Amino acid sequence: MSFIKDIRRVLIEGNVLIEKEWEINMIVACLLARGHALIEGVPGVAKTYTAKSIARLLDLGFRRIQMTPDLLPSDIVGYYVFDQKTGEFRLKKGPIFTNILLVDEINRASPRTQSALLEAMQERQVTIEGQTFGLEEPFMVLATQNPIEMEGVFPLPEAQVDRFLAKIVTGYVSHRGFVEMLKRAHEIEAAIESLKPVIPRSLLLEEIEKASKVRVDDSVLDYIASIVEESRKHPAVRLGGSPRAGIAVLKLARAWAYLDGRGYVIPDDVKAVAAPALIHRIILKPEYELQGVTPERVVNDILTKVPVPKP
Amino acid sequence: MKAIAAVVAVLVAVLALTLPALADAPRHTPNFPVNSTSVDLTSLAEVLKLVNTSTLSVETVSQLVEEGAISREEGARLLKALNTTLDELEGRVDPSILSNIERLLNSSEVNPEELRDIVQTLVSLQESGLLDPHDFIALANILANAFKRLNLDVPIELSYGILRSLSKAIETPIPTRGEESVSTELSIWRFPNMRVGLPSIQQVSLQEGSTWIAVLLLLSLTTALVLIYWRSLYNYASKLSAKVGDLVRREVVPEGNDVLSIYWASVRLVEKVSKVKKLDYLTHREYLNSVARSSQLSRTSKLIECFGEITKLYEVSRFSHEFDPSAVARARQKFSELVRALG
DSSP: OTHHHHHIIIIIITTSSSSOHHHHHHHHHHHHTTOOEEEEOOTTSSHHHHHHHHHHHTTOOEEEEEOOTTOOHHHHHEEEEEETTTTEEEEEEOTTSSSEEEEETGGGSOHHHHHHHHHHHHHSEEEETTEEEEOOSSOEEEEEEOSSOOTTOOOOOHHHHTTSSEEEEOOOOOHHHHHHHHHTHHHHHHHHHTOOOSSOHHHHHHHHHHHTTOBOOHHHHHHHHHHHHHHHHOTTEEEOOOHHHHHHHHHHHHHHHHHTTOSBOOHHHHHHHHHHHHGGGOEEOHHHHHTTOOHHHHHHHHHTTSOOOOO | OHHHHHHHHHHHHHHHHHHHHHOSSOOSSTTSOSSOOSOOHHHHHHHHHHHOGGGGSHHHHHHHHHTTSSOHHHHHHHHHHTTSOGGGGOSOSOHHHHHHHHHHHHTTOOOHHHHHHHHHHHHHHHHTTOSOHHHHHHHHHHHHHHHHHTTOOOOHHHHHHHHHHHHHHHHSOOOOOSSOOOOTTHHHHOOTTOOOOSOOTTTSOSTTTTHHHHHHHHHHHHHHHHHHHTTHHHHHHHHHHHHHHHHHHHHTOOSSSSHHHHHHHHHHHHHHHHOOOOOTTSOHHHHHHHHHHOGGGTTOHHHHHHHHHHHHHHHIIIIIOOOOHHHHHHHHHHHHHHHHHTO
16 A cells, blocks of 8 residues: 555655645545546646656556547547458557546547547447457546636536546646746656656556455445435535445545555545545536536535534 | 731631521532622623623624634524623623722732633633533623733633633523512613523622622632732642542543543543534544644643544544454543543
8 A cells, every 4th residue: 555655755755746646646546446537627737747647656558648629439449450461450459548548638529539438438448340348457537628618629418527436626836836846847757757666557456456345334325325415405506416426435435545544434535535526526506606606615515514424 | 918818818718607508599600609799791791891892793703603612503692692782781890899809900919820820720610510601700700800900811711711601691591599689681681592580690789788799709809819829829720620620530431431432522521621512514533633723722732642542543443343452441541641631
């Protein structure tokens, strides 16, 4: 379990990524929970660097796709090409055949391409010309989207957003962090390139297995269920958390507890992951949205109402 | 000076022996002087004004609720009480008491540290439930005046204590005292839960031979101040504090011999000391952090350390279901240390 400490030591204490500890923890938690993450943030807040650094430190394959409206599903999953030398069709695997796939600006791709990607995320396999290929474990999609851009984008439908285990909202660094970053601007890229794995892939898979066995007391399950149910009853909410949302909270809470070195989940883990697991699944009533109410606020409100397990 | 103090002490002793016989009903605070005082709800308003004029603002009450100094219910009641005009209630403090206190204070026989020790003792008594809220307010009135006369800030714990007592005074029916008439002044406050019952300490007027009570109160205070001067109150305060500690320990003793019971007993204890309530939605770690941030406990890091350990043991016991036979013993040890940390 020391690998997360190593990651923090290298990336945070080594100032490779500045003020991104929470994001790193959340991405690793998603990886341990065998989920995918939707990263929302304006351009230039180190989304790609973060994903790339983690992939390098975990000895995992890393690919990046820049989504555009004319991108086809085959550009992601792959296709067969005719090899004139052998006279046979040869499979050319797409970038999805990797461990960590960074999908930049997912909402720029057409619904058809998005849908192909999301199917691969759900099934952890792709079908090309009728032939099914399993994706190598661990497999995680880190999709980014820009919250500002409204034109020329295809917003992800609710059902598809629901497939992301967590939504990680990342933002600007503080002034002090910014100055520090400027000091190191010329060497950050080289620093990322020079990162060495802190854990072999085989051990990482064992860690994922262990994280899935973290104990969850019935009272904590009850707590999770209450939070998700409350998200459906909240007056500002039009569509609250689904049962899948509850499962997402549970999976992330387990991973969060494991990252903290515990073999059991406590209510703090649930609180820590509730917002990332729920905010992209909550749809607000328009009148509340106009008043500036956000899903984050709703989740926080819920967390200050639902009693934690007692005694 | 010593001779005067001795005479005063003898007077108080004689009065203390004779007054119980004069009493027509048992008092609500055990061992509190068995008689009435001149303090009524109007002087309570005066106390609040003396402590801090902003105490009675909506913002301050809201802030106190947010800080956990008072509960939401207490806050709500205070806000309701704010609807009453305080100006109507001014000018009711007994001027003779004030002038006597002033004379004592001006004679430089009291130093601020000693005065703060009295406040601590008073607050401890209140928190342990030994002191009736009405009586606490009466005493706080005198102390707040003393601080003001010395040009000192009134300690925040006294302010909180007054607010808590005010809340309790509003909530609880007034203790009975026989057939005396009900003061019409009560209606001025129009507290939401105030029931006109048999009169309490603050309802009994000074008119009918109750000069005794004023004398008793004055003499008690004088004696206390003289004792402080002799430095002997330190010993008394520490003994009293130990007694309060024993009472607190008895009150919060865990119901069961398991980590969970010990944790909840610790929570009850810490709530009393820190004034930070364990709200239902707060996780155990969040509560620990709130307590650690509480200004009331900034000087008692031992308490935080012990409570932190108990919290950890609770979490393991409650959520991991791993049985550790030594956990109960460790939790008990930390609980004992926690109680000791309270002095």
